[in-house]
Amino acid sequence: MKLEFCCPTLFGLEGIVADELRFGGKLTDVRAENGRVLFTGDADTLIWANLHLRCAERVLVRLAAFRAETFDELFEGVKAIRWEDFIPADGTFPVKGHSLDSKLFSVPDCQKIVKKAVVTRLGAAYGLSWFPETGARCQIQFSIMHDMAEIFLDASGAGLHKRGYRANANAAPLRETLAAAMVKLARWRGREPLLDPFCGSGTIPIEAAMIALNRAPGMMRTFDAEKWSWIEAERWRTAREQAVAAVRTDLAPDLLCGGDIDPDCVALAIENAKKAGVDRFIRFEQADAVRRDYRWQSGVLFANPPYGERLLDRESAEALYRAMGRAAGGSELRQYYLTSDPEFERFYGYRADKRRKLYNGMLKCDLYMYFKPQAERRPFRAQQARGQVGRGDREVPNRTKGKHS
Ligand SMILES: C[S@@+](CC[C@H](N)C(=O)[O-])C[C@H]1O[C@@H](n2cnc3c(N)ncnc32)[C@H](O)[C@@H]1O
Numbered sequence: 001m002k003l004e005f006c007c008p009t010l011f012g013l014e015g016i017v018a019d020e021l022r023f024g025g026k027l028t029d030v031r032a033e034n035g036r037v038l039f040t041g042d043a044d045t046l047i048w049a050n051l052h053l054r055c056a057e058r059v060l061v062r063l064a065a066f067r068a069e070t071f072d073e074l075f076e077g078v079k080a081i082r083w084e085d086f087i088p089a090d091g092t093f094p095v096k097g098h099s100l101d102s103k104l105f106s107v108p109d110c111q112k113i114v115k116k117a118v119v120t121r122l123g124a125a126y127g128l129s130w131f132p133e134t135g136a137r138c139q140i141q142f143s144i145m146h147d148m149a150e151i152f153l154d155a156s157g158a159g160l161h162k163r164g165y166r167a168n169a170n171a172a173p174l175r176e177t178l179a180a181a182m183v184k185l186a187r188w189r190g191r192e193p194l195l196d197p198f199c200g201s202g203t204i205p206i207e208a209a210m211i212a213l214n215r216a217p218g219m220m221r222t223f224d225a226e227k228w229s230w231i232e233a234e235r236w237r238t239a240r241e242q243a244v245a246a247v248r249t250d251l252a253p254d255l256l257c258g259g260d261i262d263p264d265c266v267a268l269a270i271e272n273a274k275k276a277g278v279d280r281f282i283r284f285e286q287a288d289a290v291r292r293d294y295r296w297q298s299g300v301l302f303a304n305p306p307y308g309e310r311l312l313d314r315e316s317a318e319a320l321y322r323a324m325g326r327a328a329g330g331s332e333l334r335q336y337y338l339t340s341d342p343e344f345e346r347f348y349g350y351r352a353d354k355r356r357k358l359y360n361g362m363l364k365c366d367l368y369m370y371f372k373p374q375a376e377r378r379p380f381r382a383q384q385a386r387g388q389v390g391r392g393d394r395e396v397p398n399r400t401k402g403k404h405s
Helices: 014-024 043-052 071-079 107-126 176-185 203-212 233-245 263-276 314-328 344-348 380-385
Strands: 003-008 030-033 036-041 060-067 095-100 139-145 148-154 194-196 256-260 282-286 300-303 334-339 354-360 363-370
Touching: 003 043, 014 030, 014 036, 014 043, 014 176, 036 043, 043 233, 060 071, 071 107, 071 148, 095 107, 107 139, 176 203, 176 334, 176 354, 176 363, 194 203, 203 256, 203 263, 203 282, 256 263, 263 282, 314 334, 314 344, 334 344, 344 363, 344 380
Parallel strands: 095 139, 194 256, 194 300, 256 282, 300 334
Antiparallel strands: 003 036, 003 060, 030 036, 060 148, 139 148, 334 363, 354 363
16 A cells, blocks of 8 residues: 655754655655655555654654645545544544644644544444444544644654653653764764763663664564554564664674763663663763863764753853863864754854754754864854854854853
8 A cells, every 4th residue: 555654853853864764765755844754655664664763753644635724624534534444443543633823723623523524434434333442543643734634643653762762861861863863963873982971861872872783763662553453463573573683783892982970870871771782882981071081082972961951050051061162172073062052162162063953852952063173173262253254154142241251
């Protein structure tokens, strides 16, 4: 059966997910849009996407798209879908959705209409007037934007960022999909050392190890679509076996290192890495990031330091960035910092070679990338003074006089 799919993504990750589908999934018909990626395929595509996509939030089957300005139009559009091909007589089919800038703005009312339309269609198909809803979960989702309705079936269940290894997290964990995206943006593939000196629950080094080892992120969890009767269990079994067979083991032990000042975070990171099956490749240690000696180190540094939003206050976070700049700014390491502080570069002391806007949940962040050799890394103030603010660079707003000097 030919199917259309939609993967919602965190804003900023659409292109990376599209590349995962093109290069990993070998799909040609991939379209990245704002906050989502669309593509077509079959049941095997659905399975592959769930098991292997590292940076998408979930996999939805897109069943219909139509104009709906009235409840009647919504009802008829939903009833026209061949639900009997997807939902068995005992299937559980809850409905959720959202509406934006549309005449049908009441989400609870739209939910009721969609449910009624599905029940009407399935009732006629199965000769039933009542559905026990005790069987496989087939989550229905609708989206109504500018009076256009789209109807989906959620194949994933829990979001794809839930890999199954992070039962516990520190106070401000990074979403796994975003951590994987950082590693992909840096094109780190396990050939050089990787350090995360602010590792928290270990998400970045764990995701990086999984990428280098070619461990499918969905290997350790299940998906709602695994119980769908129209996808043979054998297909899932084969795909899972192939994923296990593709795992590499030849990564140098201790190539990755995670550090945190908080011993509880270190213990948590070790526990999570064990659950992810990558603990023997990552050394976790309690260490103050600003007291490390970065001069002799080579490879890549990833950091998701405190932002002054959830952890630390703003001034302490900025003092930390200054200290980090003094410790690591002049080293040979390629460096990637994710923070929501728009003045990170000023405090860190060096202008990034490139910046990329990313969202950590709803929080707008920038990934500051330093990949030029140390000799070409220019101190932030010196560059400003010479008037070398490059194209696309953001002007740094003036701060209250004396506050941060
Ligand atoms: C935003 S959290 C990192 C979250 C992590 N990426 C994750 O997914 O769990 C920042 C971490 O930096 C740690 N930290 C704060 N100051 C530090 C320092 N001076 N040296 C090392 N770690 C520090 C905190 O304990 C916290 O775990």
